[in-house]
Amino acid sequence: MKLQFMKILRDLLSNKGKSFLVVLSIAVGVIGVGVIGHTKYTIEKGMNDSISKSSPPNGTILTNGFDPKLVDKIKSIVGVTKIETRGIYDGQIKVKSKGKDKRHKLQLTVQDFNQTKTLDNITPNKGNWPPENGEILLERISLGYLNIKIGDEVWVETSNGQVSKLQVAGTVQHRGKETTTLSKTSYGYINKETSENLNISEYNVILFKTKNNKEKTVLKTAEKIRDAIVKNGYYVQSTIIHDVNKHWGFDIVNSMSKVLQSIGILTLILGASLVVNTTLSIMRNQIPQIGIMKVLGASNQNLFMIYIGYIISYGLIALFVGVPISLFLAKFLTSNSTELLNFESIGLPFSWKIFFLQLIVGVGLPVLSATIPVLNGIRMTVQQALKSQDMNEYPQNRLTSVLLKIRIFSIPFLLTVRSTFKKWFRLFLTVLTLSLGGAIVISVITVYESMNSTLEASLKYNHYDVRIAVSGIHDREQTRELAAVSGVKKVESWQAATGSIIRQDGLTGTEVKIAKPVAGTDLMEPKIIKGRWFENQNKNEIVLDSYILNSEPHLRVGDKMTININGKEYDWKIVGFVRKVAGEVVHFVNHAPFVDEKIGNLSFVHLITNSNEKSVQNRIAKKVKNKFIENHFSVHHSITTKEIKEIQETRANVVILFLIFMSIIMSVVATLGLMGSLSLNVMERSKEIAIMKLIGASDSNLWRMMMLEAFIIGLISFLIGTLLAYPISIMLSNNVGQSLFHANLDYTFSSLGIVIWFIIVLILSLIASFSPAYKATKIPVNQILSYE
Incomplete structure (x- = not known):
């Protein structure tokens, strides 16, 4: 064994160039697997830690506001283990950027900072906590996105048109929110006193926790809460059911993971081919020595151990080099994940599971790849070996x-x-x-x-420039007249509503937003991926956005679909699926019986402007919203297609x-x-x-x-x-x-x-x-x- 070891060591040192190539070939596979594995491990661990620290609720219900007594009634509902309330309002924040005023979308959260919040946690980061009257806390990533610092003053405009100057008192971390980097929306947090100055002091969001995380339990509880809200004279604008084990960035990471796994397999193939290539070369140059060793009495088993020992030695050296490099590259690759996915750095992205996989790739795979070339080499007769006639010689x-x-x-x-x-x-x-x-x-x-x-x-798909969602029922002609401000070329209003799917087992399923486009509209060009668009206006038909298949995978073209809107059930036949990869998920119907209701409905007001400039479109949208507010319209939200x-x-x-x-x-x-x-x-x-x-x-x-x-x-x-x-x-x-x-x-x-x-x-x-x-x-x- 000592002589075998000495031969391996001598050959490694005497053929430095070839040894370097073999080590490099194996290290490539080790690095590739390590980078992919440690990157995936780091991101998944960061997301899981973020979920546990944020304590997500099972559901979030947005209403038009409610009396505190309603909360006490909801707390008594069977299945509810925890209830928390807060106010969430859309607005804008104006900051100085390069000497100019620049507006950004803002979502304001109003809460009582003196009460302990255990759902959808917001934790202090820097500066003052809690904020005082006239102060605002910004999500830590929003602060960098706005390019301002703690202590600066900003102008905040709410959806009701109220404008106030607030001081940035500090930053918080809100792990349950999609980051500003991805959503292009900044997040601000104010106390009750400040919200009263902005005329948005009313709480309109209910967060609830159920006795377990089973889908059936959560859906039943959400249905009971919605019924209680409607019976007490309020209406539900939206309901979001959360998968408490699923980070909000799961879809993005899942797509990356699939790509990384596909490329990882290809990397292994490449690494194996490099190892086989270099092993064949080693065996070719060792053939005369194999003949001499056989003459001196070396058995095939002795020779096999020597040359597999070569490969193991190369593999161990490749691991020594490749593992640190893969950790460094994985750290580099995930360095921006804390900003994109809003979780803290976990330090060195090391996983023993991935290291074990690298060990297999660095030692096991090379040995497996080299076995056939080695066996072919040592099986040669002494005469063939001494004449250097190996299996790779061709005429x-x-x-x-x-x-x-x-x-x-x-x-x-x-x-x-x-x-x-x-x-x-x-x-x-x-x-x-x-x-x-x-x-x-x-x-x-x-x-x-x-x-x-x-x-x-x-x-x-969307031929309009701006969409403004207005709560309640409004006269279409009045809406068109109010929206026809300077710069608007065309106005078109669609009837809309928010409801929940009633599944075949009677449970209330996914919340959906439906809209009835104007017949013959030219403001949309839907991408049909299954079924068809509307053909018969006399029948209740619905065309679904394909994204709904994420939560309701059983839905098929031809199925009957029942939707509960404000306590009433309406039936539609599914005739098609459309794909829209950007913007709000909206499903379309050709008939809107829900407009007879007095509450809980929406109008989508679409504007075509005379400018393609985002800033101009935003100014026009602001003008229209202000006119709606002046005429007692309740503006829900607005967005441009450019956003x-x-x-x-x-x-x-x-x-x-x-x-x-x-x-x-x-x-x-x-x-x-x-x-x-x-x-x-x-x-x-x-x-x-x-x-x-x-x-x-x-x-x-x-x-x-x-x-x-x-x-x-x-x-x-x-x-x-x-x-x-x-x-x-x-x-x-x-x-x-x-x-x-x-x-x-x-x-x-x-x-x-x-x-x-x-x-x-x-x-x-x-x-x-x-x-x-x-x-x-x-x-x-x-x-x-x-x-x-």
């Missing part, structure tokens, strides 16, 4: 023979072609590595273009950034594979190079030959990679679309990606050929001719 290939007959090709070119195709299996593994790398790069660009196409199609696009682009860019990072890793892997293959070729053709130099080949000739070989391999890989990109890009696009939007993206194969990858291949080939060519030109002729 003159036919391609070279054919090319020799064509006089237009130069001898250096023919030598390069022969060298490229001499080792078919090595060429196959190198091409596989580079092709998969190229397929990923093209696929990433394809996903990006498909995402943009989908977003653009979604914006065509919708910005929000969705931000979400999509999170996934795209991960894809770009992983494509860079794959490109590095592909470059290493090409570099390793060329280096091995140089080592094995040392005598050939020496003879070429003796008969007059210059260093520039050798450089050109190395570069030509790299370009030939690169060109073959480019063609195969382009073909592989099609199915891979479809898979990635569908994964991203289903995770983010519950519908496939509008697939657009990227011709730009093909061009970009071709340029990258040329650059990578040049980079990969540099080191092997340099080595080929610098080895002295006398050493080369004595090379074994």
Whole structure:
């Protein structure tokens, strides 16, 4: 055993170049698995910690306000274990930015800071706590988004038109809120005294906790609470049922996880191909030694242990190098997660489970990959070994023979072609590595273009510039007249309402928002993915947004659907599903019997403006809202299509950034594979190079030959990679679309990606050929001719 160990150690140290290539090949797989695994672990742990610290309620009900006595009645409902109340209002915040006033969307939360809040926790971060009269606390990420500091004064405008100056007293962390980075909405927190000055002192939100987290229990309890609210003369604007085990950013992270897992599998394939490639080279150069050891009495078992020992040694070195690098890259990759997903940094993103997986990839997979090449090598007879006749020797290939007959090709070119195709299996593994790398790069660009196409199609879905939601029933003609301010080209009002699905078992399910578009409207162009749009205005039909399948996956075209709106049940037939990837989830009906009710309804007022500027559209929306308020309309919320696009682009860019990072890793892997293959070729053709130099080949000739070989391999890989990109890009696009939007993206194969990858291949080939060519030109002729 000592002699075996000494031989392994001597060979490792005497073949530093080849040892480096093997370690690098294994380390690539270790790093890839580590980066993907530790990144996923860090984000998931951060989200789970965030959930436990925020203590999410089972449900949140938004009303038009309520008397404190109603809360006491709700507390007595069977199944309710905890009730908390607060006020939540939409508004705007005005700050100074580069000498100009800039407005941002603001969601104001009103609460009693003297009472202990245990649901949807808001925890102090910096500055004063609690705020005093005339002060506002900002969510910590909102403070940076607004580019202001604690102590600054800001102007706050509420939906009722009230404008007040408030001082930023400090920051809080609100883990249960979608971050300002993604929502483009800032979050502020004020006490009761300040809210009275803003005329928004009334509490309108009820948060409740149930005795268990089972869906049936939560839905039944929510239904009882809604009934109590309606019976006491109030109406329910919306109900949100929370999955207390699911972070609000789950869909975004889930899409990234699917992509990372897909790329992780490809990384393992690439790592395995690099290991097999280098192992074959090692065995080829060790064949004479195998023959000598067999003559001296070494058994196949002894030889197997020696060469598997090589691989284990390489694997352990690769782990020593790869694990720290993977931790560093995972830390870098998740450095912005605290801002995007609003959780604290967990420190070093280390998981023993992932480390064990890296151990398998770093040692187990190389041993498995090397077993067949090692067995083939040690099974050779002594005579074959001493004559260096291994399984990888091939006769003159036919391609070279054919090319020799064509006089237009130069001898250096023919030598390069022969060298490229001499080792078919090595060429196959190198091409596989580079092709998969190229397929990923093209696929990433394809996903990006498909995402943009989908977003653009979604914006065509809505042809209006501004939507303002107004509570209650209003005369359509009056609404149109009030909204026709300067700058508005067209006004169209749709009837709408909020209700809850009544499932077949009688339980109240998902809350839905439905709207009846004006017949023949040109303000929307729905993307039908299943079924059809309305054909018969005389029948109660409904077209659903595909996002509803996330919570009600059993719904199908042709099903009857019952919706409870303010205590009354209405039936519709499902005739289709539409996909809208941006903005509010709204379902459409062709008949609106709910408008006979006096409370609980909405009007969607749509505006087409004479400007594409976001600032102009916001000013027009403000004018219209003020006119509504002056005429005693209750404005619920407003949004522009440009704001919708910005929000969705931000979400999509999170996934795209991960894809770009992983494509860079794959490109590095592909470059290493090409570099390793060329280096091995140089080592094995040392005598050939020496003879070429003796008969007059210059260093520039050798450089050109190395570069030509790299370009030939690169060109073959480019063609195969382009073909592989099609199915891979479809898979990635569908994964991203289903995770983010519950519908496939509008697939657009990227011709730009093909061009970009071709340029990258040329650059990578040049980079990969540099080191092997340099080595080929610098080895002295006398050493080369004595090379074994």
